[in-house]
Amino acid sequence: MFEDLCFPVLVAPMAGGPTTPELVAAVVEAGGSGFLAAGYLKAGALDDRIERTRALTNGRFGVNLFVPGAESTEDLSGYVRRIEAEAERYGTEPGHPHWDDDDYRAKLDLVASQRLPFVSFTFDLPSPHDVARLHEAGSKVIVTVTNPVEAVQAAVAGADALCVQGFEAGAHRGLFADDPRDPAGGATFGLLALLRLVSAEVDLPLIAAGGLVHGADIAAVLTAGAVAAQLGTAFLRADEAGTQPVHRQALADAGRATEFTRAFSGRPARGLVNRFLTENSGFAPAAYPQIHHLTRPVRAAASTAGDPEAMNLWAGQTYPLATSGPAAGIIARLREQARAAAGQVKF
Ligand SMILES: Cc1cc2nc3c(=O)[nH]c(=O)nc-3n(C[C@H](O)[C@H](O)[C@H](O)COP(=O)(O)O)c2cc1C
Structure with missing residues (x-):
C-alpha cells in the first residue's frame, strides 16, 4: 500500500487546525504521505482543501473522516452549569450541546467522487455499503483501532489496512465505543x-501510531511489522502546520504532563494538563460531539486571550522531543535517524 514511498512516514490527520494542505503536501513532496483531516469541516471546505493540496503536489495523499456515533443519553445538565461558569470567566457564552453527524454523508460522497488512493476512518467502522463504495472508487479503506477486538471487527467490515493507535497517541482515541x-x-x-x-488476530497491513517522534521509533515499528508509521505530534510545530500559537508555545515549553480527558469534547483524548482539564475531567460526560460544541466558545475565547489554561492542547506522550522547522527538515531528520538506528542493530 505504501511500497512506493521513499520513506513510509505518514503525517497524521489533525482536525481542528493543525492539518493544512501545505503540511500534507510538504510531507508528500519529502517522500512520505499523509491525510487531510475532514473532522469538523463541512464538505465544501474539505473539497477546497483537497483541491489546494492537489495544486501543491502530484503525489498521493488520503482523507480521514470521523464516523458519527449514536447520540449519548448521558445527563449533561451538571456539566452545562460548569461550562456556563467557564464561559463567564472568559466573557463568552457556552455553545449549544447538540449532536450532529459532522456532515459525514456529504463528505463520504465527496471522497468517493474524488477517487482518493486512501480514506481512513476513526471513532467507529464505516458501513459495509460505504466500504464497498470506496472500493469501487479505487480507494483503500483504513480503520483506526485501539484494541484487538476492534481490529477483528474492522477486518470483517472489509478494511484494507488498520491504523493501530497506541495509548501514547495525541488527541482523541479512535475507540469505537466510549x-x-x-x-x-x-x-x-x-x-x-x-x-x-x-497482528496475531488479523492479516492486514498495519500502520503504527502513537508517540513516534524519533527515526529510531519508526525503525522500531517497521521492524515490528508495520508497513508505515503515522506521526501527529511530531509535526504539530512544523512551519506548515496550522497549530495555534498558544498551543505551539505550550509544546515548546515542554513543561506539562499529558493526560486523557473528556473535558473538552466528551470523548477521551490526550492533551497537556492545564487548569480546565484538571478542574473538569472528573465531571465530563461521555457525550461526543455535544461537549465539543458546548466548550467550543470557551476554547476559542481562551485562544484569543492567549491563555493556554482553557484550550485543548492535544499532544502525544513524547511531545517534548518534537521539533519546529519546515516539514521537509523534520522528515530528513527522521529518515537519517531511522537509517542510523536500523544499522546499529546487531544480534
Ligand atoms: C492535534 C491532533 C489532532 C488529531 N486529529 C485526528 C483526526 O482528525 N483524525 C484521526 O484519525 N486522528 C487524529 N489524531 C490522532 C493521530 O491520527 C495519531 O493517532 C496520533 O497523532 C499519533 O500519536 P502522536 O501524536 O504521538 O504522533 C490527532 C492527533 C493530534 C496530535
Missing part, C-alpha cells in the same frame, strides 16, 4: 504491545 465509566476510554494498549496483539 464507556462512560472508564476515564481512559477502554483498555489502553501501548503501541508495540498492540501491534503484536493485532
Whole structure:
C-alpha cells in the first residue's frame, strides 16, 4: 500500500487546525504521505482543501473522516452549569450541546467522487455499503483501532489496512465505543504491545501510531511489522502546520504532563494538563460531539486571550522531543535517524 514511498512516514490527520494542505503536501513532496483531516469541516471546505493540496503536489495523499456515533443519553445538565461558569470567566457564552453527524454523508460522497488512493476512518467502522463504495472508487479503506477486538471487527467490515493507535497517541482515541465509566476510554494498549496483539488476530497491513517522534521509533515499528508509521505530534510545530500559537508555545515549553480527558469534547483524548482539564475531567460526560460544541466558545475565547489554561492542547506522550522547522527538515531528520538506528542493530 505504501511500497512506493521513499520513506513510509505518514503525517497524521489533525482536525481542528493543525492539518493544512501545505503540511500534507510538504510531507508528500519529502517522500512520505499523509491525510487531510475532514473532522469538523463541512464538505465544501474539505473539497477546497483537497483541491489546494492537489495544486501543491502530484503525489498521493488520503482523507480521514470521523464516523458519527449514536447520540449519548448521558445527563449533561451538571456539566452545562460548569461550562456556563467557564464561559463567564472568559466573557463568552457556552455553545449549544447538540449532536450532529459532522456532515459525514456529504463528505463520504465527496471522497468517493474524488477517487482518493486512501480514506481512513476513526471513532467507529464505516458501513459495509460505504466500504464497498470506496472500493469501487479505487480507494483503500483504513480503520483506526485501539484494541484487538476492534481490529477483528474492522477486518470483517472489509478494511484494507488498520491504523493501530497506541495509548501514547495525541488527541482523541479512535475507540469505537466510549464507556462512560472508564476515564481512559477502554483498555489502553501501548503501541508495540498492540501491534503484536493485532497482528496475531488479523492479516492486514498495519500502520503504527502513537508517540513516534524519533527515526529510531519508526525503525522500531517497521521492524515490528508495520508497513508505515503515522506521526501527529511530531509535526504539530512544523512551519506548515496550522497549530495555534498558544498551543505551539505550550509544546515548546515542554513543561506539562499529558493526560486523557473528556473535558473538552466528551470523548477521551490526550492533551497537556492545564487548569480546565484538571478542574473538569472528573465531571465530563461521555457525550461526543455535544461537549465539543458546548466548550467550543470557551476554547476559542481562551485562544484569543492567549491563555493556554482553557484550550485543548492535544499532544502525544513524547511531545517534548518534537521539533519546529519546515516539514521537509523534520522528515530528513527522521529518515537519517531511522537509517542510523536500523544499522546499529546487531544480534
Ligand atoms: C492535534 C491532533 C489532532 C488529531 N486529529 C485526528 C483526526 O482528525 N483524525 C484521526 O484519525 N486522528 C487524529 N489524531 C490522532 C493521530 O491520527 C495519531 O493517532 C496520533 O497523532 C499519533 O500519536 P502522536 O501524536 O504521538 O504522533 C490527532 C492527533 C493530534 C496530535
